[in-house]
Amino acid sequence: MHIVELDHVKKSFDGTEVLKDISLYVDKGEVVSIIGPSGSGKSTLLRCATLLETMDDGSLSYAGERIADSKNGRSVYASKEILKKARSCFGLVFQNFELFPHFTVLRNITDPPVRNQGRDRGEAEREAMALLEKVGLSDKRDAYPCELSGGQKQRVAIARALAMKPDILYFDEPTSALDPELTQEILKVIRALAEEKMTMVIVTHEMKFAREVSDRIIFMEKGTIVENDSPDKVFSSTNERTRQFIGKF
Amino acid sequence: MDIATILLELGRGMLTTLQIFALTLLFSLPLGFLVCFGRMSRNPVLSWIIRIYIAIMRGTPLMLQLIVIYFGPYYIFGLSTSPAYRGIAVIIAFSLNYAAYFAEIYRSGFGSIPKGQYEAAEVLGYSRTRTFFAIILPQVFKRILPAVTNEVITLVKDTSLSFSIAYAEMFTEAKALSAAVHNVGPLMAAGLFYFVFNFLVAYVMELIEKKMSYYSI
Numbered sequence: 527m528h529i530v531e532l533d534h535v536k537k538s539f540d541g542t543e544v545l546k547d548i549s550l551y552v553d554k555g556e557v558v559s560i561i562g563p564s565g566s567g568k569s570t571l572l573r574c575a576t577l578l579e580t581m582d583d584g585s586l587s588y589a590g591e592r593i594a595d596s597k598n599g600r601s602v603y604a605s606k607e608i609l610k611k612a613r614s615c616f617g618l619v620f621q622n623f624e625l626f627p628h629f630t631v632l633r634n635i636t637d638p639p640v641r642n643q644g645r646d647r648g649e650a651e652r653e654a655m656a657l658l659e660k661v662g663l664s665d666k667r668d669a670y671p672c673e674l675s676g677g678q679k680q681r682v683a684i685a686r687a688l689a690m691k692p693d694i695l696y697f698d699e700p701t702s703a704l705d706p707e708l709t710q711e712i713l714k715v716i717r718a719l720a721e722e723k724m725t726m727v728i729v730t731h732e733m734k735f736a737r738e739v740s741d742r743i744i745f746m747e748k749g750t751i752v753e754n755d756s757p758d759k760v761f762s763s764t765n766e767r768t769r770q771f772i773g774k775f
Numbered sequence: 776m777d778i779a780t781i782l783l784e785l786g787r788g789m790l791t792t793l794q795i796f797a798l799t800l801l802f803s804l805p806l807g808f809l810v811c812f813g814r815m816s817r818n819p820v821l822s823w824i825i826r827i828y829i830a831i832m833r834g835t836p837l838m839l840q841l842i843v844i845y846f847g848p849y850y851i852f853g854l855s856t857s858p859a860y861r862g863i864a865v866i867i868a869f870s871l872n873y874a875a876y877f878a879e880i881y882r883s884g885f886g887s888i889p890k891g892q893y894e895a896a897e898v899l900g901y902s903r904t905r906t907f908f909a910i911i912l913p914q915v916f917k918r919i920l921p922a923v924t925n926e927v928i929t930l931v932k933d934t935s936l937s938f939s940i941a942y943a944e945m946f947t948e949a950k951a952l953s954a955a956v957h958n959v960g961p962l963m964a965a966g967l968f969y970f971v972f973n974f975l976v977a978y979v980m981e982l983i984e985k986k987m988s989y990y991s992i
Contacts, residue, residue, distance in 0.1 A: 578894050613900055624895035627992045628913045641909070642900035670990040690899065 527590045529554055529694050529725050530575060530616070534596060535584030537570055544570045546749040548584070552694060555723040559736035562746035563771065568729045571746070572698050575727075576618050577609060588615040589693065614643065617687030621699040623679040625671040631658070631682050632667040635689045643690065650689070657685040661715050677708030684715055695719070697728040713739075733772065737761055745771065781952055785964055788948030792968075795865055795934045795944060800927065802870035807877025814882055825878075832875035837868070838939045844868040845940040865937045865944075873930060880922045884915035917987045924980040928973050935969075945969075 528551040537545040544567045552558050560568045573579035575586065577593070581601040586594040593612045594601045603609065625634050635654040639645040658664045661681035671679055680700055687695055697716070701709040713735050719726060720739050730736055736743055736757070743760040745753035745768050753760045753768050761772060813825035832840070845864035848854040888911055896906040935946035949965035 576898055578897065610900070613898065616898075618895075618898045620891055620895060622889070622891055624889070624891040626892070626895070626910055627990050628917070637909075638899040638901070641905065642902075672991040686899070 528552060528587070529589060530727075531585075531587045532571070532575060533585045535571070535574055535586070536582045537567075537574060537579065538582055544749050545574070545581075548749070548751060550744065550751065550754070552725060552727055554693075554725055556725055556741045557720045557739055558727045558742045558744060559740040560727065560729045560744045560746060561731070561733065561736055561771075562744075562752075565748075566746040567749040568746050569698055572618075572696050572727070572729055576616060576696055577613060578618075588612045614690065615693045617690055617692035617695045619680070619683050619687055619695065619697045619700050621702050623671070623676070623683045623703075625679055625683055625686070627671050629670075630667065631663065631669050631671070631674070634671070634682060635686045638686065639689050639691075654685070654689055657688055658682075660718070661685050675708060676704045677711040680704065680708075680712050681715055684712075684719075694725040694727065697726065697730070699729050699731065701730070701732060747771070776952075776956055781956065781961060784948050784952055785945065785961060785968075788943060788945040788965075789968055791862075791943060792934045792945040792972075795869060795937060796931060798866045799869040799873055799930060799934075802866065803873035803877055806870060806874035807881055810874050810878035811881040811885070814878055815885065829875045829878065832872050833879075837872050837933060838936050840872055841865065841868040841936060841940050844871075861940060861942050864940065865942050869930070869933070873926065876926055877923070880919050880926065881915065883922070884919040885911070887918055888914055914992060917990075918992065920980065920984050920987065924977065924984075927976055927980065931973050931976060932969055 531551040533549050535545050535548045536543070548567070548571060550571070560571070562568050570579060574581050580603065581594060583596055583599055583601055584594070585592065585596045585601070591608065591612070592604060593608065594603045596602075604612075626637075629637060632651065632654055635657060636647065636650040639650045639653075640647050655664060655667065658667060661684060663678060663681055663685070666674065666678065666682070671682070674682065684695075684700075700716070701712050704712065709732065713732065716726070716728065716735075717739055728736070728740070738757075740757050742755065743753065743757050744751055745760060745763075747767060752765060753763055755763075760768065763769060763772075810825055810829070813821050814829065816822050816825075841864065844867050845861065848856050848860075892910060892914070893906060896910045901910065934944055937944045938947045938950065941947060945965050945968060949961040952961035953959055
């Protein structure tokens, strides 16, 4: 059973087709990177998978449960309760971190599980501290996001996503707002998660990193999937467009 | 007229001014939220009605609005009003007018919160109500504070417009006293009162801003 499965997904914005019949699945423990030029639909695909965007057509499942089904050429979404349940299956790390500025680091991590999953505060705090330890920020528990560097903010954002105990973690260009040095901080954390067999989908422009950390690389262009294979195969692809894109890095 | 009488009269006017100030804030601050939500509503009819309301409130003199609300019931609808209506009309006019301004300030506050904050909350399982109260509103509150301070200070001085319907607040009293004693002393005293009052308002608002400065956005 796939953790997430998208089938024949279509999405247009104002008549422009952004996703043209995309199908994709991710299995437990897999690390999948999505690469491709700007406007190729990578982020939109992620947004459809995280329910931030509704698909025009196509189906979506989490752990075998149908979240949206294609009926007569349109996506029909399941009930609010099922969508709510589906949201607890995944976490999302944003390009711009999107920490809550009025919460301390600790509260950022504990508030969602306590309020929205009904977890015990003490237990949530212990777990949050373990996560902060893991991302190397246990001394920042009482700091506010404005006191952190970009790399630290993103590490807190990763801890916040992990605190919800997701089955799969999505990253939407997690290092695009960071300088090369801070980028390395984040990649180190993602690498460690990959070693723990965390299921992850990473939209990224870090080619070297994608090649090194991924089990599978998807190359998207103009709303279609051009490549969907192991890093070695994608990086040695004979497809002209793929070679052209990868050759730029 | 001796000085004690003058001070007593001014003091009474001062209390009335404070009352207008407090009641206007009490009604217009929450009403501003309703107006703001109407303005941001996806219902085009509601949104346009509110737009017109805001345009009128901002586009015509508050003094005229006071006059219309005070005399309107009699001259438009032929209703006779009780003497107590004078004070009520003042509060209605000020509250309606200030709610329009506050609504636009709130709207700017909501508009300044990045979409990503809503999305992060959604992905983390916050319901819409929780997102609004726990995530968005505290940030909006911090952002709009300086603009709200401006309005509150303007309100202190605007209370004097009640003079136009002869409501006996500070300014109306001071003007009458000045005329009676043939000097500007009472008016100057009133000026000093407004200044000190606003000094206090600014001080209190600054304290609140400081209290909110434990984080920046």
